[in-house]
Amino acid sequence: MPDMELPIGPQHPALKEPIGFKITVEGERIKKLDLDVSYNHRGIEKAVEQRDFNQSLYLIERICGICSHAHAANFSKGVEELMRLDVPRKAQYLRLIVGELERIHSHYLWVGVAGHEIGFDTLFMYTWRDREMVQDLLELISGNRVNYAINCIGGARRDITEKTIKTGLELLKKLGERAVYYTQLATSEETMVGRLSGVGKLSYEKAKSLGSVGPTARGSGVDSDLRRDDPYLAYSDVPFKVITANNCDVLGRTVVRAGELAQSIEMAKWALQNIPPGEIKKAPPRQAPPNEAVSRYEAPRGELVHYMKSNGTDKCERFGVRTPTMANWPSVVEAIGGQNIADIPIIVAAIDPCMSCTSRMTFVDTDRHRQWAWTWDELRKYGIRWYKENKGLSWGD
């Protein structure tokens, strides 16, 4: 059966990087999903081989704008490992604080986007309004709302003042109270549970064998978190719990993220209260001896891996990135099989892709011998309408 692909322009407001989907359906049920992820390839790995470590840091921070600190911190600590450099404890704490704040802002962003995908726009507006508080704190600490550049090779770029710590603790206290509301919403509000429960099933065995990471894996009961199992920065000091859920569906992933939000707020508070005194930076050497390192980081979306090799010069010989979203794509393909078309937006959004919008999406119905093409927005509206008509679940608008 020939598949016709029509480019119909973009897509919906809360969008991130573009992907192409090709979906084979039988009536309402999905038989096969094929994805095209070439839209965002820029050629960063090659460019890092031609730039020295400091220049590369600015480039690597912009691999992703939402988890930019994850990439930058992971690269910095990998290069410090290549150079066999000891970084001062205070710098590790500063990186940890910004890392946890980034996790908070990313999870708030996700809750809003998930709400938008299922038609709950009020939740989108609420969470993004609260997220602004996190952005304010990040701006106080680092000077920018996004792309904080708090890392440099050898430590942190900027120190933190007593006044900032005090403001930070107050903001986090307010955020903590709001987070309780969102956790309750995610786990017990009837319409949300109706939309999210039983959707996008990913069993424990499949989650493990397909290599899924982060909240996607933890929502299926896989008890793995790099902050506890492969500790880095100052995570071995900070007390925290790893949140898992046994639902194995989108509701499980939502519960995990809501729990992590609350945990991160506590961790950031603890770290702000217990920052050790000292230097924030240690001057690195210009060149790194021949060495190799595998640097891993628990980004908001899961395990981030940077593989780097040095060769005695001030540039990397090889630099390889594996983002957590790439690791989670096979599980989307698995979770979407046999589901309804109406559930596609939330299943894809549930892995929190650092790429969410399709520039073209084609459907091939082998049953009724027809094919059509939709934008993401049309698919999203279809899902909301389907649930309203068939299950009576809607937010009354």
Added chain:
Amino acid sequence: MLEKLVSWARKKSPWILLFNSGSCNACDIEVIAAVTPRFDVERFGVLVKGSPRHADVLVVTGPVTRQQASRLRRIYDQMPDPKYVVACGTCASTGGVFKGLYNVMEGVDKVVPVDAYVAGCPPRPDEIIDGVVTLLSLIDSSDGRARAKAREPKMDQKQPVEVTA
């Protein structure tokens, strides 16, 4: 007289289409943050739409990757006249940190003509609103508006063009 009314209507309520041409998403989330309660760009009449046929303003983020370049051109061609393009962020303006990478076109103005550039990495939502407001003042004086000179790419050529410079 009718022209004045139409111009006022366009100025008071520009509908935006957001196009991500391979960016890191920072600019996109700042544009979305402009829609949320803290900055609330909807009070200016700005709505974010989903289809090029409904939009007046195309906001492009990201250094244009090769895969997205032809699609960007096609989206631009599908938009009805008069249309305006805002290049949001340093990457969209000149390529930013991605200058020289093998898979980017280095700037939106290489593919479509641009009316306003908003610099920043990423630009704050207030700066993006400032860019949109500047664009609105351009719409007012629509006869003498300054438009970036764009090269017209030849989409229907079968042979690759000999590249100079």
Added chain:
Amino acid sequence: MTDQPKPPENPIVGALKQDLGAKAVDVSSPRARRIIITATPQTYRDVIKYLQDKQGCYHLSVIQGVDLRTAFEVVYHFWSDKNLFSLKVPLPHDKPEIGTVTDIVPAAILYEREVHDLFGINFPGHPDLRRLLLNDEWPQGEHPLRKDWKMDEKKFYGGVKGIKGGAGNA
């Protein structure tokens, strides 16, 4: 630069050397929780099965390709909740080819496509070895992450014809 004393050897290295014997050309541990094993194209599958069965490696982190100029190398990173095992397999430079592992490690499906796309390493037996990251109009046979690759000024690499994009030599 600090001169750190070499950390005590990870006790697992000795056990690995004994169990794998001739299958592993080299086993070393640069730091805590990192083990590097070098194998050959004939023995790598046995090493992977050993890591899965006896060392508890349930998670494939990533498969990376490396161009060493005189040879290629495919590196498999496995995680076992205690250690990260990096399995390196060197391949000849003129015809880099290594059998797929998607039958024993389902998570490998996208990573092998990426290495194939960017390096030109072939994975016979892979169910669907299509292009993953490079765009549709990128010429066949051009693998940008190879060290000897340079952008050809005359060719069209995708995008909009007549407009020169970035050249990869920043």
